[in-house]
Amino acid sequence: MLKVHNLHASVDGKEILRGIDLEVKAGEVHAIMGPNGSGKSTLASVLAGNEKFTVTEGSAEFLGRDLLSMPIEDRARLGLFLGFQYPVEIPGVTMANFMKLAVNEQRKFRGEEPLTAAEFLKLMREKSAVVELSSKLTSRAVNEGFSGGEKKKNEIFQMAMLDPKLAILDETDSGLDIDALRIVATGVTKLHTPQNATVVITHYQRLLDYIVPDVVHVLYKGRIIHSGDKSLALRLEKEGYDWLINEYDK
Amino acid sequence: METILDIIRGFRAADGEVLRIDGAVAEPFAAVDPRKLRVEAAAGASARVVVVHTAPDLSVLEVELAEGAQLELTELFTAEAFAEVSVKQAARSRCRLTTVQLSSANASYRIDLDGADAENELGGVFLAAGSEHCVVKLRTGHNVADCRSNSYVKGVAGGQAVGEFSGLVYVAPDAQRTDARQQSRNILLSETARITTQPQLEIYADDVKCSHGATVGQMDAEAILYMRQRGLSESQARRLQIEGFVGDVVTRCGIEPLCGAIMELASAKMEKL
Numbered sequence: 143m144l145k146v147h148n149l150h151a152s153v154d155g156k157e158i159l160r161g162i163d164l165e166v167k168a169g170e171v172h173a174i175m176g177p178n179g180s181g182k183s184t185l186a187s188v189l190a191g192n193e194k195f196t197v198t199e200g201s202a203e204f205l206g207r208d209l210l211s212m213p214i215e216d217r218a219r220l221g222l223f224l225g226f227q228y229p230v231e232i233p234g235v236t237m238a239n240f241m242k243l244a245v246n247e248q249r250k251f252r253g254e255e256p257l258t259a260a261e262f263l264k265l266m267r268e269k270s271a272v273v274e275l276s277s278k279l280t281s282r283a284v285n286e287g288f289s290g291g292e293k294k295k296n297e298i299f300q301m302a303m304l305d306p307k308l309a310i311l312d313e314t315d316s317g318l319d320i321d322a323l324r325i326v327a328t329g330v331t332k333l334h335t336p337q338n339a340t341v342v343i344t345h346y347q348r349l350l351d352y353i354v355p356d357v358v359h360v361l362y363k364g365r366i367i368h369s370g371d372k373s374l375a376l377r378l379e380k381e382g383y384d385w386l387i388n389e390y391d392k
Numbered sequence: 393m394e395t396i397l398d399i400i401r402g403f404r405a406a407d408g409e410v411l412r413i414d415g416a417v418a419e420p421f422a423a424v425d426p427r428k429l430r431v432e433a434a435a436g437a438s439a440r441v442v443v444v445h446t447a448p449d450l451s452v453l454e455v456e457l458a459e460g461a462q463l464e465l466t467e468l469f470t471a472e473a474f475a476e477v478s479v480k481q482a483a484r485s486r487c488r489l490t491t492v493q494l495s496s497a498n499a500s501y502r503i504d505l506d507g508a509d510a511e512n513e514l515g516g517v518f519l520a521a522g523s524e525h526c527v528v529k530l531r532t533g534h535n536v537a538d539c540r541s542n543s544y545v546k547g548v549a550g551g552q553a554v555g556e557f558s559g560l561v562y563v564a565p566d567a568q569r570t571d572a573r574q575q576s577r578n579i580l581l582s583e584t585a586r587i588t589t590q591p592q593l594e595i596y597a598d599d600v601k602c603s604h605g606a607t608v609g610q611m612d613a614e615a616i617l618y619m620r621q622r623g624l625s626e627s628q629a630r631r632l633q634i635e636g637f638v639g640d641v642v643t644r645c646g647i648e649p650l651c652g653a654i655m656e657l658a659s660a661k662m663e664k665l
Binding site (some may be wrong): 230240247 | 628632
């Protein structure tokens with residue numbers, strides 16, 4: 143589904159990603175961990191198409207298409223979803239209005255008819271149940287006045303609405319209390335199918351108790367320096383990154 | 393625009409020079425391009441009046457509300473008109489004014505709160521594109537004690553457009569317990585667009601609550617990026633953000649389906665900003 147090869151990217155002339163290789167197949171869950179400043183969020187942003195970053199080398203293929211040549215909105219319409227670490231507030235724009243446009247743009251891209259008002263409302267109702275998002279929030283302005291937990295739930299709600307092929311969740315667990323973490327993580331698990339894939343970027347093993355990864359990667363200085371199965375996350379939780387970093391820095 | 397004129401044809405025509413209102417009138421009145429119109433609401437009367445400017449012209453509108461009268465006045469500009477609006481309010485009267493400029497326009501409002509417990513609320517929007525020039529001038533006079541006013545004007549300018557807001561809240565020496573609020577909020581969409589805003593307070597009483605504020609900002613690039621990540625095009629994301637910014641004012645007139653039609657016209661304009 144996603145094939146990233148030797149990806150280099152920089153911002154303001156500073157190289158952040160220095161040769162990423164990553165392959166994600168349908169049905170898989172990957173976790174990307176690593177110390178602060180290692181490039182995790184940059185990787186997510188570059189794959190999503192944030193124009194702030196410049197790709198200087200390498201390639202990325204998504205569903206057989208050249209990801210890097212597409213603008214951000216086309217990547218989204220093709221089925222790439224980025225759950226933001228800091229979801230943005232959009233005053234005066236209701237969730238319903240926003241999601242209706244988003245869902246119908248995606249349908250248009252796929253050559254499908256737009257949803258009728260009734261179909262759309264039904265979809266909203268169904269999907270808000272996935273993350274126990276109250277209907278009060280879906281009628282409010284996007285993220286405006288939402289608590290940290292509500293914002294993250296709202297990201298997963300939008301993911302449910304858009305039904306992406308590949309979801310990249312950038313520290314969706316940060317700032318969540320235990321209950322919100324459970325709801326968000328359970329939501330992600332419910333949405334997982336053999337046809338889609340999820341990449342979770344996280345600092346903490348606790349998220350991976352709910353979302354069990356097939357592969358765990360450690361990102362350091364803009365490269366994936368180590369990959370393993372879910373036991374790697376447990377070892378990192380116990381021992382930290384030093385054993386890997388020291389090895390790499392040698 | 394045709395939709396709006398069609399809707400208005402269904403309203404009562406206010407085509408004379410004086411419109412006298414007695415009692416509660418449910419059906420809205422409408423005037424298209426009035427040169428001079430005087431609205432007189434008798435004590436306790438209530439009505440809604442819509443004024444549409446579709447041609448470049450001079451327009452004078454005088455509103456006088458007797459004790460306890462209530463008026464909702466909605467003004468829409470789709471052509472460069474010069475409009476002078478004066479509103480005189482007696483005790484316990486309520487006036488809710490909405491002005492929407494979708495083209496170059498120059499509108500000045502003089503509000504006089506002349507009787508205790510009078511209340512005025514003014515919401516304004518201008519969307520200036522290309523080389524358009526939108527001007528909103530406001531003077532709210534608290535001439536006696538115990539009146540309330542709340543004004544908020546939102547401006548958006550793109551291209552080489554120019555927007556101007558000047559607002560003065562005047563509080564007379566005896567106008568104690570005045571509650572006056574004024575807000576001017578603006579967004580510039582291009583490097584070459586210009587908006588000047590000049591909020592002013594002139595207060596001669598000592599027991600008052602007055603607040604004013606003015607901001608000029610830009611589009612929120614983070615929000616645009618966020619919306620595009622969900623599949624919206626850049627122009628859709630920009631339009632949605634502008635709609636979110638001005639929507640509450642555009643749709644506050646409360647007369648359906650007119651409100652919806654004005655919003656549609658405004659949305660079409662936003663695509664061009």
